[in-house]
Amino acid sequence: MDSLDQGASQTTRVLSTKLGLHQSSVSHALKALMEEDLVIKNGKSYRLSNVGIIQKNTLEWMGKTLRCLKDHRDFFLSHDLSGIPPGFQVTIGVVCERREIIENDPVMPNHIH
16 A cells, blocks of 8 residues: 555556566455555556545554554553553554653662653
8 A cells, every 4th residue: 555655646557566566466456455445546547545545544553553562562561551541552653763762860860861
């Protein structure tokens, strides 16, 4: 779906070149995506539908969140997250991408740097 999220519509030939797949394989995949209303065909070109764009973005955020949980498992297991609303918890992967490491200084435990 990333290949279709370039703004402009794309043909099966362009998509097959980008993906390194046979044009027939791309056509079959596009047909399945159209049946789910994730892709719209306009002439010989295809693009993501609004539903497809939302689903692609949701999957991207979910992947980031799952990677963050895996990479920082000990942190999440040892901290109280009850102050973080559930709507923000599911997007924690975005925070992990742009995080700064904050550690307590053992000499000055109340000073964070």
